[in-house]
Amino acid sequence: MALINIVFGLVVGFIFGFILSKTGITKYNRVMGMLLLKDFKILKFMLTAVTFSMILFYLLGDFGLLKVVSKNLDWGKLVGGLIFGTGMGLLGYCPGTMAARIGEGKKEAIFALFGMSLGILIYALSIKYVKTAFLSSEISGDIFSLFGLNKWLIIIPAALIFVGIIYFVNKKFSDNEKIF
Amino acid sequence: MENEKSNEWHWFKGGLLVSLLSVATYFIFAAIADRNYPFGVTAGFGFIAAKFGSLFSGLNENPVIKRFGEKPDAFIEFFLIIGLIIGGYTASKLSGNFKSETIPAEWVKYHGKSIVKRYVFVFVGSLLLGYGAALSSGCTTGNILQGWAHLSLGSMVAGASFFVAGIITAKILYPKVGGSDGTN
Numbered sequence: 001m002a003l004i005n006i007v008f009g010l011v012v013g014f015i016f017g018f019i020l021s022k023t024g025i026t027k028y029n030r031v032m033g034m035l036l037l038k039d040f041k042i043l044k045f046m047l048t049a050v051t052f053s054m055i056l057f058y059l060l061g062d063f064g065l066l067k068v069v070s071k072n073l074d075w076g077k078l079v080g081g082l083i084f085g086t087g088m089g090l091l092g093y094c095p096g097t098m099a100a101r102i103g104e105g106k107k108e109a110i111f112a113l114f115g116m117s118l119g120i121l122i123y124a125l126s127i128k129y130v131k132t133a134f135l136s137s138e139i140s141g142d143i144f145s146l147f148g149l150n151k152w153l154i155i156i157p158a159a160l161i162f163v164g165i166i167y168f169v170n171k172k173f174s175d176n177e178k179i180f
Numbered sequence: 181m182e183n184e185k186s187n188e189w190h191w192f193k194g195g196l197l198v199s200l201l202s203v204a205t206y207f208i209f210a211a212i213a214d215r216n217y218p219f220g221v222t223a224g225f226g227f228i229a230a231k232f233g234s235l236f237s238g239l240n241e242n243p244v245i246k247r248f249g250e251k252p253d254a255f256i257e258f259f260l261i262i263g264l265i266i267g268g269y270t271a272s273k274l275s276g277n278f279k280s281e282t283i284p285a286e287w288v289k290y291h292g293k294s295i296v297k298r299y300v301f302v303f304v305g306s307l308l309l310g311y312g313a314a315l316s317s318g319c320t321t322g323n324i325l326q327g328w329a330h331l332s333l334g335s336m337v338a339g340a341s342f343f344v345a346g347i348i349t350a351k352i353l354y355p356k357v358g359g360s361d362g363t364n
Contacts, residue, residue: 014270086349
């Protein structure tokens with residue numbers, strides 16, 4: 001079991017890192033370009049991935065081949081998300097692209113890897129306080145039970161919204177990475 | 181710069197491949213390990229944090245340290261991080277983009293050559309990244325690439341917050357670049 005876990009992690013990570021690097025998602029100017037609302041290549045990449053995998057997940061789910069487990073909503077999602085976003089803006093990359101950047105020879109990313117782990121350690125130290133402040137009440141993350149509709153009545157409009165956003169930013173902005 | 185751009189994959193190709201990887205990962209793991217495996221990266225950093233944390237005896241009973249130290253997904257994601265590093269290395273070597281760099285060139289242009297200054301930002305930024313990812317239970321991979329695809333309410337809020345805070349931070353950091361100068 002342990003060996004298969006190691007191999008599985010390495011293979012998935014390798015493919016993921018290869019795609020991220022090859023598509024230019026790891027670039028500092030691309031991440032900052034997106035956050036400055038100037039270069040939307042990363043957004044188009046993400047929403048393409050989200051739309052395809054959403055449809056695949058729920059199709060496979062309908063055939064009983066997998067079960068989608070949704071993440072519940074609590075205050076930690078909002079507060080943690082804002083903290084994470086601030087960090088991403090300061091760094092110019094997120095955890096996955098950070099690791100791929102180490103492989104691309106970007107030295108500061110090694111420093112960031114330890115910083116991020118330290119951030120999680122600080123989280124562990126503050127867990128008692130965090131639990132009562134942000135994680136004490138949660139609501140189910142299952143959007144389908146919330147609306148009580150057939151799930152494809154939500155999935156298809158969601159896909160159309162994602163594709164609409166891709167279409168809009170693709171038309172309005174070029175993949176211009178030389179914004180600096 | 182010029183040759184870097186020319187050999188980049190199209191966003192559609194990259195996005196499609198990631199969606200296949202993401203679904204295959206979930207699916208294969210459910211088949212071999214009989215549990216759902218959400219494709220993510222954060223728990224791998226949690227695994228590193230747990231290894232550091234286990235050096236301090238007072239932290240042995242900490243629920244976060246225990247979770248990241250013992251759960252198989254954190255162990256897998258640690259190796260996923262190693263895989264990401266090797267994948268980034270291979271892709272950049274193959275396309276001739278591998279370049280040893282201390283700090284980003286765009287940063288130097290606007291904020292100067294001081295390595296200390298940039299490293300202070302990197303340190304603070306990475307602490308926030310780790311803390312925020314742990315609190316919102318996932319990073320861009322787990323909460324957007326996976327969570328948005330699942331339409332999880334928690335992930336939609338988390339992912340939207342990433343962008344809101346990221347956009348504000350970027351604007352403060354580069355007030356002039358972000359201005360609407362109409363060059364696009």
